[in-house]
Amino acid sequence: xxxxxxxxxxxxxxxxxxxxxxxxxxxxxxxxxxxxxxxxxxxxxxxxxxxxxxxxxxxxxxxxxxxxxxxxxxxxxxxxxxxxxxxxxxxxxxxxxxxxxxxxxxxxxxxxxxx
Amino acid sequence: xxxxxxxxxxxxxxxxxxxxxxxxxxxxxxxxxxxxxxxxxxxxxxxxxxxxxxxxxxxxxxxxxxxxxxxxxxxxxxxxxxxxxxxxxxxxxxxxxxxxxxxxxxxxxxxxxx
Numbered sequence: 444x445x446x447x448x449x450x451x452x453x454x455x456x457x458x459x460x461x462x463x464x465x466x467x468x469x470x471x472x473x474x475x476x477x478x479x480x481x482x483x484x485x486x487x488x489x490x491x492x493x494x495x496x497x498x499x500x501x502x503x504x505x506x507x508x509x510x511x512x513x514x515x516x517x518x519x520x521x522x523x524x525x526x527x528x529x530x531x532x533x534x535x536x537x538x539x540x541x542x543x544x545x546x547x548x549x550x551x552x553x554x555x556x557x558x
Numbered sequence: 559x560x561x562x563x564x565x566x567x568x569x570x571x572x573x574x575x576x577x578x579x580x581x582x583x584x585x586x587x588x589x590x591x592x593x594x595x596x597x598x599x600x601x602x603x604x605x606x607x608x609x610x611x612x613x614x615x616x617x618x619x620x621x622x623x624x625x626x627x628x629x630x631x632x633x634x635x636x637x638x639x640x641x642x643x644x645x646x647x648x649x650x651x652x653x654x655x656x657x658x659x660x661x662x663x664x665x666x667x668x669x670x671x672x
Contacts, residue, residue, distance in 0.1 A: 447601065475658070486648065486662045487602075536601070544658060545609070549594070549602035 446470055447539050449550035464522045464553045466537030472517035473539035481534040493520045527557040560585040560653045562663035570669040571639050579634040579666050581649030590652035591632040597645045644670045
């Protein structure tokens, strides 16, 4: 149980375009989902906390207008990288929290390359 | 502000040898502590967590970790490493309630020699 999927697993796009990444909790309902960014050989950095039905809470330094987060249902959160630039190339990972709020379950990640 | 330090960026051990991965945290309140493993192409998998109670916690895949408040440490151990344990290991502390708002350490890459 507690499986989280992400789609797509990798994406290549041109500079200036927007990219949407989906995060789904497959076998449980997640009122809270998180989005992380991981640079090569580095740790995960929390970008934002997403609560179902409300606006996401962004970490300091993360541009909310660039990284749009929508959490429209208890099993789906989306991250849209708007007007992507090469410096946005990274590995984006989502996680979903169980109802008891004790454990985050992570998706496999999405590798984004902006040309 | 909370922080997590994993002093060892890389560790290489021989298969069958014992393993200890170090983790030190800085957090003002009682910490909620986690160890995750990340394998290529797979999501982070929770190995174990400490919230309260017994300071020696058992996890999956034969791993255990010991919480030492006096040393602000939560080191991960395994008595006999398997080749399949080669991966990146992350220690994390929650700065919210239980599993919420995780701050991760820099990670330790484990390599296993045959």
